[in-house]
Amino acid sequence: LKVRVVRSSPPSSQFKATFQESYQVYKRYQMVIHQDPPDKPTINQVRLVPVSFEDPQFKSSFNQSATLFAKYQMAIHKDTPSDCGENEFTRFLCDSPLEAENAPNGPECGYGSFHQQYWLDGKIIAVGVIDILPYCVSSVYLYYDPDYSFLSLGVYSALR
Numbered sequence: 648l649k650v651r652v653v654r655s656s657p658p659s660s661q662f663k664a665t666f667q668e669s670y671q672v673y674k675r676y677q678m679v680i681h682q683d684p685p686d687k688p689t690i691n692q693v694r695l696v697p698v699s700f701e702d703p704q705f706k707s708s709f710n711q712s713a714t715l716f717a718k719y720q721m722a723i724h725k726d727t728p729s730d731c732g733e734n735e736f737t738r739f740l741c742d743s744p745l746e747a748e749n750a751p752n753g754p755e756c757g758y759g760s761f762h763q764q765y766w767l768d769g770k771i772i773a774v775g776v777i778d779i780l781p782y783c784v785s786s787v788y789l790y791y792d793p794d795y796s797f798l799s800l801g802v803y804s805a806l807r
Contacts, residue, residue, distance in 0.1 A: 684798070692767060693807070698741055698760040698776075708764060711771050716740065719790035740776050740788060754779060763807075765791075765800060773800040 653661040677683040713736045720731035743760035765773035773791035791800040
């Protein structure tokens with residue numbers, strides 16, 4: 648048995664070279680130990696979208712995200728429709744005091760507020776609202792389609 652420590656952040660060349668193999672071990676572990684289905688969202692089905700009405704991806708997915716938020720809030724938190732309308736969604740999860748910044752030594756996506764969208768079969772099934780800051784990533788909120796609760800998307804998002 649050989650154990651190797653490879654830097655994951657920033658990703659070292661060893662990390663990059665072994666990423667797919669490591670991911671396959673992780674996926675097999677999740678399927679065998681936690682009975683995750685093989686079609687659980689993969690890294691290729693997750694989009695990091697800046698929270699900005701100027702961003703085309705954000706604008707094009709806004710209605711789908713807001714509808715999913717309302718479905719989640721009503722099913723999980725028993726909110727009324729008026730408690731989780733588009734205005735409440737925007738105020739709670741889209742309006743951010745953070746300003747977007749692209750620092751030369753920062754992450755490729757820049758710093759600021761993001762919606763980490765989990766897509767399956769062409770539709771959003773979960774959204775992790777995160778703030779990417781110089782020294783941390785802050786998870787603000789996660790909501791998901793209750794029909795996909797068997798995928799444990801909250802756990803998957805936290806690990807990701």
